[in-house]
């Protein structure tokens with residue numbers, strides 16, 4: 001059975017959601033990112049499992065470890081093609097998915113970094129929020145016209161949700177972007193998202 005190394009509320013939530021959407025069997029292993037060095041719930045030094053030292057990481061059925069969220073969610077989607085979580089490989093639509101995943105990884109996920117960094121100055125945090133705000137403007141106009149990033153729900157939506165959800169923990173409001181707030185409500189209502197949030201202790 002596949003095993004997902006995750007930390008509640010982190011970017012690994014995207015993969016956790018994809019596994020639930022795909023209705024595949026998997027187990028979870030929690031990683032404590034606050035501990036230095038990072039450790040798993042059974043006390044193993046996480047870098048002995050994933051030398052990159054970060055989540056998400058997915059142990060596949062053949063024992064190999066696969067990392068990098070955008071690769072993982074596509075791997076999971078391709079294991080359950082009937083769920084249509086990713087367009088078929090080789091189609092232009094699949095490149096549209098990869099376009100979205102790369103956009104989220106580089107323009108949304110990583111730019112949140114300074115907002116999480118206790119050593120970042122107030123100026124650095126403000127600059128990061130301004131940069132994210134420009135991306136949110138674009139996303140807000142997209143979601144004013146379309147429910148999902150692609151014409152139908154895909155793993156990219158789960159990834160975007162997982163990153164935007166950080167605004168809750170950071171006490172930052174999305175009210176300037178009403179279509180983005182509606183997107184968050186729409187996706188939160190999905191049973192797979194509820195199941196992942198519940199398992200990570202993030203409901204309520």
Ligand SMILES: N[C@@H](CCC(=O)N[C@@H](CS)C(=O)NCC(=O)O)C(=O)O
Nearest residue numbers: 010011033053054055056068069070
């Ligand atoms: N390039 C990786 C980045 C993953 C990442 O940023 N993981 C964060 C949590 S959201 C983490 O584990 N940080 C702890 C660390 O780097 O020590 C991916 O896209 O999967």
